[in-house]
Structures are given as C-alpha cells and as structure tokens.
Amino acid sequence: MSWFTKFLSSSIGQKWIMALTGLFLMLFLVIHLIGNLQLLKDDGGEAFNTYAFFMTHNPLIKFVSISLYLFILWHAIQGIRLWRSNQAARGSRGYAVNYARSSEVSSRNMAWFGIVIFVFLLLHLYQFWLKMKLGVLPPAEVAAYDHPVQNLYLPVKEAFSNIYYVLFYVVSMVVVGFHLWHGFWSSFQTVGINHPRYNGLIKSVGYAYAVLMAVGFSFIPVYMYFVQQ
Amino acid sequence: MKLNLKIWRQGGNYKNGQFVQYELPNVNPHMSFLEMLDVLNEQLVSKREEPVAFEHDCREGICGTCSMVIDGRPHGPMKGTTTCQLHMRHYNDGDTIVIEPFRAKAFPVIKDLVVDRSAFDRIIQSGGYVSVNTGQAQDANSIPVEKDQAGRSFDAAACIGCGACVAACPNASAMLFTSAKVSHLALLPQGQVERKRRVLKMVAQMDKEGFGQCSNVKACEAECPKEISVSNIARMNREYASAAFTNESN
Ligand code: HEM
Ligand code: SF4
C-alpha cells in the first residue's frame, strides 16, 4: 500500500474523509439555503427560475456540483462503513445498564440521522433535480435571459402544496439539524482544531449553524403552504 | 447498610455468562468498593462457592487494573475516580448495584469481571516509548521544557491504561488511551526523534486490535478516572496526518 492509501484506510484517515466531506457539505447547505430563499419572493417563481438556470449552466458551478455528488456519496458510504465497523468493535453483548448521560443524543445517532438524510436526498433529487436534468419541465420566461428557462418553480410549488410532503420535509430538516448539531464541532475536532481559546466559539457557531439550517430550510415550505397558496 | 448486588458471572471467554444476585446484609460505608467485593467473596468462600473474579492491584488509583462497569458506568458514578477509590458512603441502604465487565470485542472476558486488556500493551509495545539512546540520567533542568508544555504532557501521562475509555465508548474506540500516550511523548523533547514513527505505528496497532473509530461522542472523557481530555485526540489526529504526509521512511 502506498502511504496515501494507508492513510485513507486507517481509522484516523477515514475520519478525515468524513470531516472534510462534511465541511464541504456544510458550506454547500449555506449556498443552497440562500438559493431557496428566492422562493419566498411573491413573483410567481421568476427569481427562483433565474437562479436555477444560473446554477445549472455556469461551468464553475457545474464542476463544483459534480464534486458535490461524489462527496455526498463518499461521505455516506464511508459513514455507513464506519458505523458498521464500530458496531462490530462494540461486540455482540451490550451492557445490561446503559448510562446515556455521559454523551449527547445527537453524537450517538449520527448514522441514523445520516440514513434519514440519505432517503430524503433520494426523494428530493428525484422530485426536482432529475426533472431538471431530463429537461421535462415546461418553459418559463424570465427577465434576466432572452430565452425561456426551465420552470423548476412548478414542481416545487406542487410539492409544497401537499401537507404530507411539507411535514416530511420539515422532519427531515430537523434531522439535518441534529446531524449538524454534533457534526459541526466534530469535524473541527477530527481535523485537529481544538484549542481552549476557540473551542467555545466553534461550539456556539456550530449550534447556531445547525439551528439556522433546520429552521431556514423548514421555513420555506411552511411559508409557501400557509401564506403563498 | 444492606446492599443487593447483581454481578456478571462467566466461567471463561467461550462459556456463557449470566447475572447472579447476591445480598450483603452488613456493609460498612467506609469500605471501598473493592473491599465490599472482598467481603462478598469471603461470604462466598465460607459457603464453599466460587468467589467473584475481579482485577485489582494498587488500590490507590494508579495502576488501572480495577476495571468494571458499575450501574452502566466504568469505574462507577463518581467523577475522576477509579473503582478502588470509590467508597460505599456514596450508596444508600437497600440499593441494588449492577456490576458488569468492560465490554468490547478487543477486551474479551477472561472470567467474571476480568477482561483481557493486552491489546493496550501491544499498542504501547508498538511505539509508546523512547528507544533512542538518551545517555545518563540528565541533571534536572538541563533540558529546558516550557512550563505549559510540560503541564500538558503530564496531564496526558496521567493515563493509567485502565480501558474505561473503551468501555464507555459506543464505538469501543481506544483513541483516548492511544492519544494520551502519543501526546505524552510528542510534547517532550525526548520524544521528538521518534515522533512521526511513533504515531504511525501506534495507530496502526490500535486499528489492528479491532477497536472502533472515534466519532467524537466524548463519553470517554466523561468516564475517564484520570479526566484525560479529548484535546489529546485532536492532537493525535493532527500528528497522524502530518506524519503520514511527511514521514520519509515508508
Ligand atoms: C447535507 C448532508 C450532510 C451533511 C452537511 C453532513 C455533515 C456531516 C459532518 C460535518 C459530520 C462530522 C464529521 C466528523 O465527525 O468529523 C458528519 C458525520 C457523519 N455523517 Fe454526515 N452529513 C450529511 C449527510 C450524511 C449522509 C447522507 C450520511 C449517511 C447515509 C451521513 C452519515 C454520517 C455519519 C455516520 C457520520 C459520523 C461519522 C463519525 O464520526 O464516525 N451524513 N456529517
Ligand atoms: S484515557 Fe483514561 S479511561 Fe482511557 S485508559 Fe487512560 S486513564 Fe483509563
């Protein structure tokens, strides 16, 4: 094995992969949320469709989004592998008395949250991303371009007029929030950033970030369902 | 005071174990937890029953052998306290106490509460030492070490290798132990020559022993009798990556 594959397959190397892909995904979520906020404008989807066209046709963003797909897959596969090997290391017999108070709920259930996020992602990609890629959406006129663009706003509006889908979406975003509640701080610790002067800051920013993502993403479908309809 | 004990009894690694209930009618609150078990064992021996096997040596919190999980917590309920330093005055008359061995695939049960922790010895053997010739014992202060640095190294060196971190971790990870040993030497001038080789070898051995991977749950730090900080784990993550990327041999 070369030194590099040895590093990547070691326990610590695998953790570095989780942390670096996780950090990238966390950055992506911020961009994604800013984009989604276009849905709040009461303009029949004009701003959102313009944004969606831009995101799918800018070459740099296309490159980043391909890395994003790979990173999500890498993060998910690596995460599940780590989870399985950790269960094996714990052994077949558990404790008769489990004392849970020495750790946080979010930290102990990262893989479960991850699985929920993955299922959500499959549905999410099928509903919006795939339709966009296949080009089956009707055209929409927007002021920013002199040609029609795909009307991604249509399936979004349709999905968010279904209360069950809105509920599913909100629950999934709460799960994302839990994943990030632990994940933000954890990724810093994994890449070795732990210093008494900054630990408090990293934790607080992480908690604020997790809540902001969960509330921010949830607010949009709730607003569209109850206010924009 | 009167106590009810539920203790894990197991003849050997390949035998099945089960909990057995015992009653101790007269426990002195000044006893340590191990003395309480001694009383139980005397009671069992006088009835010609097999005594409960448990490990102990120093009984003063420095050797790290007194491994057991008491009511779900390695070394029991008191913070920063080994089982041998836990006293019965923290319990109430009539309490039921559940006592189990450390559970982890890399720590197989030998008998009752005794587990095989030689995986830790092999991690130390793989690099947890200074093997270059450092000559005669130096005069004090002839190698200057900055005060804070020495303090951090000493805090890491306080690890007694008890394995409570592994027992508490939902992943049975040995990262707190290994990182304490890596940090202890990486922070001192004497440890510099073998610094990169040490962390690479110790982590490789740790992985080979079948411990799990750290997911920063921090149950280890909460249960460690020497209150070793997870900042050592962050340090080992740095040390390992930088050694992997810059080590010249292999
Ligand atoms: C937008 C989606 C996601 C984001 C932003 C994200 C972010 C993160 C972050 C920052 C961490 C902490 C890394 C560390 O401890 O060093 C993490 C850990 C983890 N993630 Fe994700 N994640 C996402 C999706 C997923 C998915 C889809 C799965 C699995 C199917 C998953 C499974 C895990 C697991 C199991 C861990 C714990 C790894 C460990 O510490 O051992 N995540 N995630
Ligand atoms: S780090 Fe703490 S819990 Fe782990 S072996 Fe050392 S003293 Fe015991």
Ligand code: FES
């Ligand atoms: S018997 Fe030595 S630490 Fe408890």
